[in-house]
Amino acid sequence: MRYSGLKVITEGLFGNKGWKPAWRTPDPKPEYDAIIIGGGGHGLSTAYYLAKNHGFTNIAVLEKGYLGSGNIGRNTTIVRANYFLPGNSEFYSHSLKLWEGLEADLNYNVMHSQRGLINLFHSDGQRDAFARRGNSMINQGDDAILLDREGVREHLPYLDFEQTRFPIYGGLLHPRGGTARHDAVAWGYARAADRRGVDLIQNCEVTGIDVENGVVRGVQTTRGSIRAKKVAIVVAGRSSQVAAMAGMRLPIESHVLQAFVTEGLKPVINHVVSFGMGHFYISQSDKGGLVFGGDIDFYASYASRGNLPMVEHVMEAGMTLMPMIGRARVLRSWGGIMDMTPDGSPIIDRTDISGLFIDCGWNYGGFKAVPASGWCMAHLMATGESHPVAEKFKLNRFATGHILDEEGTGSQHNLH
Amino acid sequence: MRLNCPHCGPRDRREFYYYGAAAYLDRPSPDAPAQAWDDYLHNRDNPAGMTQDLWYHEQGCTAWLKVTRNTVTHEIIAVDAVATPKASGGMA
Numbered sequence: 001m002r003y004s005g006l007k008v009i010t011e012g013l014f015g016n017k018g019w020k021p022a023w024r025t026p027d028p029k030p031e032y033d034a035i036i037i038g039g040g041g042h043g044l045s046t047a048y049y050l051a052k053n054h055g056f057t058n059i060a061v062l063e064k065g066y067l068g069s070g071n072i073g074r075n076t077t078i079v080r081a082n083y084f085l086p087g088n089s090e091f092y093s094h095s096l097k098l099w100e101g102l103e104a105d106l107n108y109n110v111m112h113s114q115r116g117l118i119n120l121f122h123s124d125g126q127r128d129a130f131a132r133r134g135n136s137m138i139n140q141g142d143d144a145i146l147l148d149r150e151g152v153r154e155h156l157p158y159l160d161f162e163q164t165r166f167p168i169y170g171g172l173l174h175p176r177g178g179t180a181r182h183d184a185v186a187w188g189y190a191r192a193a194d195r196r197g198v199d200l201i202q203n204c205e206v207t208g209i210d211v212e213n214g215v216v217r218g219v220q221t222t223r224g225s226i227r228a229k230k231v232a233i234v235v236a237g238r239s240s241q242v243a244a245m246a247g248m249r250l251p252i253e254s255h256v257l258q259a260f261v262t263e264g265l266k267p268v269i270n271h272v273v274s275f276g277m278g279h280f281y282i283s284q285s286d287k288g289g290l291v292f293g294g295d296i297d298f299y300a301s302y303a304s305r306g307n308l309p310m311v312e313h314v315m316e317a318g319m320t321l322m323p324m325i326g327r328a329r330v331l332r333s334w335g336g337i338m339d340m341t342p343d344g345s346p347i348i349d350r351t352d353i354s355g356l357f358i359d360c361g362w363n364y365g366g367f368k369a370v371p372a373s374g375w376c377m378a379h380l381m382a383t384g385e386s387h388p389v390a391e392k393f394k395l396n397r398f399a400t401g402h403i404l405d406e407e408g409t410g411s412q413h414n415l416h
Numbered sequence: 417m418r419l420n421c422p423h424c425g426p427r428d429r430r431e432f433y434y435y436g437a438a439a440y441l442d443r444p445s446p447d448a449p450a451q452a453w454d455d456y457l458h459n460r461d462n463p464a465g466m467t468q469d470l471w472y473h474e475q476g477c478t479a480w481l482k483v484t485r486n487t488v489t490h491e492i493i494a495v496d497a498v499a500t501p502k503a504s505g506g507m508a
Contacts, residue, residue, distance in 0.1 A: 241464055250459065250460070251460070252460060252462055254462055299434040299469070300467060301487050303489065342458050414436045
């Protein structure tokens with residue numbers, strides 16, 4: 001069923017009785033050409049682009065819970081292409097272009113809103129660094145505008161410009177940056193993949209990976225064994241556990257990242273605003289809730305919840321930056337499990353096992369990467385070669401020294 | 417989260433700096449193969465469940481601590497000093 005304005009009107013006139021489920025609920029087949037472990041954003045987009053770009057017709061996505069039950073269903077929904085390093089810059093640029101055509105491509109409203117993103121700076125040195133980053137973005141073909149203090153004031157009059165600790169010197173505006181409806185992205189990819197024949201198998205946990213003589217043969221699951229010629233591990237925070245089923249040990253440590261939502265308010269924050277000195281970023285959802293977060297809690301965790309010191313820190317940073325939000329009541333908070341790499345950049349690569357591929361290490365920035373990650377992972381699985389915009393996301397780059405340290409803080413597990 | 421520092425008693429998480437897996441204590445020899453150093457520096461078991469990691473009591477006694485804890489529940493099982501005082505003085 002194709003969605004359209006006309007369809008909405010006719011269904012409205014006839015009691016909305018004609019809608020069908022957005023995807024099938026098939027039983028697993030004994031064998032597939034490709035299996036994707038993980039029904040989150042990256043796994044679903046990988047399946048979709050394998051079908052669409054590479055003509056695969058016999059694919060399954062195996063999800064241990066329900067589709068989109070992980071980080072794709074709970075995140076701060078920011079979409080941007082403001083990376084600096086070669087290797088990251090072209091990848092996120094590619095992703096943003098895919099975002100811009102995503103709704104038409106998927107025939108699904110993912111509520112992509114290019115409301116503009118402003119990264120604030122608070123010193124002369126930071127201004128220089130942001131100018132350099134902005135130039136890099138422009139060289140990549142994306143957009144960036146360096147705003148001075150008064151320029152920021154025109155966009156964000158409600159900030160506390162007079163704060164003494166981190167006075168606002170200006171900001172880097174990325175007009176094409178913005179947000180999207182996070183779980184709609186999962187649903188949109190799921191529906192579009194299903195329409196191309198991908199089997200989306202929920203409540204199907206992978207318990208083992210079958211490898212014979214260095215070649216992957218399939219997987220063991222809670223719904224029986226399934227053979228496959230190619231298997232992709234796309235499981236974010238649980239990457240270490242699934243990779244261990246194939247005898248692999250990854251350069252990943254899983255950490256908890258908290259985020260928060262307030263009660264619904266009238267429109268007040270039009271942009272995505274980030275306050276690097278306080279490690280705070282905020283936007284307002286279409287339902288009116290202020291969605292904001294900070295840094296990871298900084299200890300390995302699978303608890304899906306954080307601790308109070310980071311809650312306090314995020315609230316303090318928000319109050320320092322924009323005191324007007326002090327009366328908003330926080331409705332809920334959550335903690336997502338982040339697959340952190342030593343250098344803070346992702347991995348899209350083959351493994352030493354023939355036919356086994358891995359897409360992981362998205363740290364706290366996986367949402368905006370969903371389209372390009374799936375695009376490049378599908379390219380890798382279909383052709384055996386890394387896609388040009390993802391060729392630096394190598395699994396062995398820590399051993400070879402080809403690290404991608406976007407933050408410039410070093411390549412070590414406790415630094416990102 | 418509170419860590420029961422063997423020197424200072426139960427203290428707030430904010431006094432501690434997290435360094436990473438306790439495997440950092442098993443430093444390879446300088447002439448170990450590159451693979452051993454890659455494993456040591458980058459690759460991790462990253463368990464969901466019981467783990468041991470290193471914390472530094474930055475705003476307390478400045479001791480390095482080996483913490484045994486559960487990454488799924490955040491339960492702290494044990495906090496031990498990495499180094500213990502020798503009878504002759506100094507640390508071992």
